[in-house]
Amino acid sequence: SAVISQKPSRDICQRGTSLTIQCQVDSQVTMMFWYRQQPGQSLTLIATANQGSEATYESGFVIDKFPISRPNLTFSTLTVSNMSPEDSSIYLCSAAGGGGGEQFFGPGTRLTVL
Amino acid sequence: TQLLEQSPQFLSIQEGENLTVYCNSSSVFSSLQWYRQEPGEGPVLLVTVVTGGEVKKLKRLTFQFGDARKDSSLHITAAQPGDTGLYLCAGANSGGSNYKLTFGKGTLLTVNP
Numbered sequence: 001s002a003v004i005s006q007k008p009s010r011d012i013c014q015r016g017t018s019l020t021i022q023c024q025v026d027s028q029v030t031m032m033f034w035y036r037q038q039p040g041q042s043l044t045l046i047a048t049a050n051q052g053s054e055a056t057y058e059s060g061f062v063i064d065k066f067p068i069s070r071p072n073l074t075f076s077t078l079t080v081s082n083m084s085p086e087d088s089s090i091y092l093c094s095a096a097g098g099g100g101g102e103q104f105f106g107p108g109t110r111l112t113v114l
Numbered sequence: 115t116q117l118l119e120q121s122p123q124f125l126s127i128q129e130g131e132n133l134t135v136y137c138n139s140s141s142v143f144s145s146l147q148w149y150r151q152e153p154g155e156g157p158v159l160l161v162t163v164v165t166g167g168e169v170k171k172l173k174r175l176t177f178q179f180g181d182a183r184k185d186s187s188l189h190i191t192a193a194q195p196g197d198t199g200l201y202l203c204a205g206a207n208s209g210g211s212n213y214k215l216t217f218g219k220g221t222l223l224t225v226n227p
Binding site: 001004030031033039040041042043045048092094096101102103104105106107108110 | 144145147149153154155156157158159162200202204206207213214215217218219220222
């Protein structure tokens with residue numbers, strides 16, 4: 001398994017600003033993912049962070065709004081750009097590398113946009 | 115698009131009761147994971163089932179993968195307040211380099227003392 005940390009753990013931001021969330025894994029992993037979750041609800045995949053190339057976005061999510069970086073096999077960032085109150089959510093990163101499709105999750109970043 | 119139907123969505127029971135959570139799909143998955151998430155934390159992997167018909171036990175939790183690898187269940191015996199949390203099933207098709215998971219909508223379990 002992998003141990004994943006995220007920074008910040010929570011933040012309160014003003015609309016129109018941007019926030020960058022960092023995700024650090026304690027070992028090299030093949031895949032990293034970014035999810036969004038409303039409290040008590042399931043996870044929605046935003047994108048797959050690809051090392052050395054552009055992220056792969058799911059339907060409804062675009063690079064201009066959620067730019068993602070992955071400079072190496074242990075680190076990724078997600079930026080939430082030009083925020084609105086609708087972006088208030090929990091943002092989670094995960095990592096996978098085993099053949100069983102298992103993913104291991106960070107503790108999440110709780111974002112509130114005023 | 116693969117879908118996982120998870121039920122029930124909400125469950126509130128008394129300590130000591132038994133419960134079962136179901137995950138059903140019309141699609142075949144190469145593996146299926148069950149996660150538990152507590153408030154303020156990320157999902158924690160409980161188990162992965164891979165073989166059709168497989169049964170795995172984790173203390174009072176029993177996980178089963180359907181013979182056709184399209185459905186799964188989680189049974190908790192003598193539930194405890196510490197079992198309270200959001201339970202998520204997730205199916206994987208990890209053929210090739212595809213590690214994406216399909217998540218169910220989750221079951222929010224409350225075990226009352």
